[in-house]
Amino acid sequence: MFLAKVTGSVVATQKAESMVGQKLLVVEPLRVDEKDQSSLKGTGRTFICVDTVGCGEGEVVLIVQGSSARFTPQTGKLPIDAAIIGIVDTVQIGTKEVFKTGT
């Protein structure tokens, strides 16, 4: 899995019928800054994910990719390869809290 920031959303009226009603969010994957290991930074990449946890823009989330994205109650047999499965409260690296929600 990887950490990502929710940056936006996608509207697609014409789509696979099973996808109707699924919220499609734009996310940017994050990584631990390799210089000082004390913050998260964006990678510049762009993924589209189905939201299974009711998250909102600006939140840091946990993303699962591949066939496992179909292993949540909401995503059963959907034609998707990425889902948001958690909203991150904190990320700790060593003794340092590098991310805390709401700060």
Place this chain on the structure above:
Amino acid sequence: MFLAKVTGSVVATQKAESMVGQKLLVVEPLRVDEKDQSSLKGTGRTFICVDTVGCGEGEVVLIVQGSSARFTPQTGKLPIDAAIIGIVDTVQIGTKEVFKTGT
């Protein structure tokens, strides 16, 4: 999933028999411009996808990869790893609409 622009098409007469009749499109993945977060830009990569939604060249679409590409009514047991599952109307990043179809 990822966003991509449909740029072309592929013709292959000799192919796995189950693929007969499937439309093969060339797409270029897109990403949100990391500089200003206000537009989509091409990544220069090239993928071939099966179209399940009846899209056309120039359209921005939603692509699913991997085993999940087989989870649409049309693609059941096809030997494919990428399918177009939606035609994108709009992409919103923050308060800004970075893509709108037809504009």
Place this chain on the structure above:
Amino acid sequence: MFLAKVTGSVVATQKAESMVGQKLLVVEPLRVDEKDQSSLKGTGRTFICVDTVGCGEGEVVLIVQGSSARFTPQTGKLPIDAAIIGIVDTVQIGTKEVFKTGT
């Protein structure tokens, strides 16, 4: 899926028993030249694929990766993650034919 050029072949006498008799080809993935969108060019990467369509060296082919490589009649339960599923006749980008077999 992706486009690739068949560049060679691999011989491996000691191998998983189910792989006996499978033709192993070396391919180099291709991409649409991002500068002028008018030709295909090599990416320098190297993959090994099972041939399911009877292709030969120098041909441009369509490759499927991952679990879907097992979804052809010939590759059923093989331990493979890449198969050639089509021989490409033409690739069209916009109004331009960027590849045509035999030319």
Place this chain on the structure above:
Amino acid sequence: MFLAKVTGSVVATQKAESMVGQKLLVVEPLRVDEKDQSSLKGTGRTFICVDTVGCGEGEVVLIVQGSSARFTPQTGKLPIDAAIIGIVDTVQIGTKEVFKTGT
């Protein structure tokens, strides 16, 4: 699979229900230093994994990705794409021990 160093942990209160009780660790993939082949070095990438072996921060571990991350007794049908399946004691390259735990 790949080698990685456990660098931290993630707390996510709101998440897919099946994930409750799963320990989420932050890992940085390692590679053999290509210059002298005599040490492991970080790649700067960041993955989040479920721990199935009771490992701790600073340890070098073995990570499985994709659908196979669901093939441990603890991870059965979890919506995860990466799991820690072993704690590494030693890594030997040629005649040289490039990693030994506790040193």
Place this chain on the structure above:
Amino acid sequence: MFLAKVTGSVVATQKAESMVGQKLLVVEPLRVDEKDQSSLKGTGRTFICVDTVGCGEGEVVLIVQGSSARFTPQTGKLPIDAAIIGIVDTVQIGTKEVFKTGT
């Protein structure tokens, strides 16, 4: 699949129980040298694979990734995403033999 050179081995005493007795090898993926297409060269990347063919250090092998790594008699339901499924005798690119075992 891809070609790789076996460069070492990993010992992990604490691991998923089904992995007991599996030989874990370190491999470096190879590619055809894009300059002259006349040799194989290392990519500097590091993967850990289960050996299913009894290979040894220094050998060039064929590696399968993903769920298909579970499709050999020895690897049935193992939590692995990469397996060595063949020992390479020769690799031919065009009219040139770019690798031959034992030379």
